[in-house]
Amino acid sequence: MNSSKPIVRKSSNSSVDRIYERLKQMAMNYKFRPGEPLNEVELAASFGVSRTPLREVLNRLVAEGLLDFVPRRGFSCRALDTKMIFDLYEVRCGLEMMSAKLATERATDAEVSTLVTLWKTASQKFGELSPLECAQCDERFHEQIATLSRNAELLHSLQAINARAHYLRLISMEKVHYRHNTCDEHQLILKAIQKRNVEAAVNCMSAHVSLRQEQLVEVIKEGIARLYMT
Template identity: 45%
Template sequence: MHSAKGKHVEINSDSVVDRVYEQLKAMAVSYEFKPGERLNEGDIAKRLGVSRTPLREALNRLNTEGFLRFTPGKGFFCRELDAHEIFDLYELRKSIELASARLAIRRAKDSDIDALLAFLDATGPDPGERSAIELVELDEAFHERLMAMSNNAEMLRVLRNVNARIRFVRWIDMDRLNRSNTQAEHRAALLAVKARDEAACVSVLEKHIDRRLDQITSAIKEGYAQIYMATARAVTG
């Protein structure tokens, strides 16, 4: 009885940590905390209605995953928008997507490929009234479903981490991209998988994912402007 009760408490505790983790992750990804800002654990605990213990577990997890920074003796900080770090993450994204595409060429089921082609048809080349946030969600969904065809869960886990860590820059980047071109590249890569044409698939994806350092730097400058303009509006409003 005692052990069962203890197990119940542990499950609840894990659930609280998971909830706090997801809330803080969303705040970190969207830079609700300012770049370089020190996080006030007391204020955050009150805001989220939790004790310091699950909060600290969630913060440690986010630090390990690269969403926050920890400095001994000083605490947790929001990560900076660092162009070189984002560039490295784009390189990592490209390397695992190309590797997974090669696996998908050999392992993908035609039914899964056809389902993803139907997804492209349903979401269309026209952005319509969708926001940049919604368009990035659709783009991530496509790439994650394509990677899932490799049947490599660890690659997919890494891609999801990378996608979340570059998401803010991709929201900015999405406004500069031509969705018709992006969707055409998605379709070309997918049709190459269906044709089991590795060279064609890799060629399309490499061009599609690649970002130069100057492009990333430009997006980050715009990102900083948006972050601090939003702060100014909140203060004056």
């Protein structure tokens, strides 16, 4: 009688998650040239996996708007399209305004106080952080407000948009005046939320995101120059 135990294969979920996180960061930061087909064989070899889990990740990133897929051409990094970016920021503005409204109405005093303290600490060292750290800090601020809205779908949607807009946010945070404006505008948003002034919170958030839209033209030009002219 064979008493050997059956071989139990480990789930491939850990490998898929690992590949997903790395490829997502690469796509968010345009580590692939826009429009250039991705070499699946080389990618699979670099991650030490077969093409099956790689394909699973690539399809997931397509669904999230971080990659493109064209039949018979395969997967490629998305283009930095001006119209798409403006559309994205219009949607972001709506989400952020709703986020501010609901957070002002639903967050507890303790939660608001915690967010105020967190941002005060972050803003004090904002000028010393790297552009990447500033971008991540800014994303967290907006996502924390969305968390306080008690609306999981709103938070999920905002996180998806932040991922697609990350590259431009990163370029923006290289500019000192942009960092200063971000800090000042975040303070105004927090003051309105603290006072439970829904109208002021929504208006401050709208002004904050709309100002980013006005600056988008300059940032998009810089992004295109880096991606297509170097």
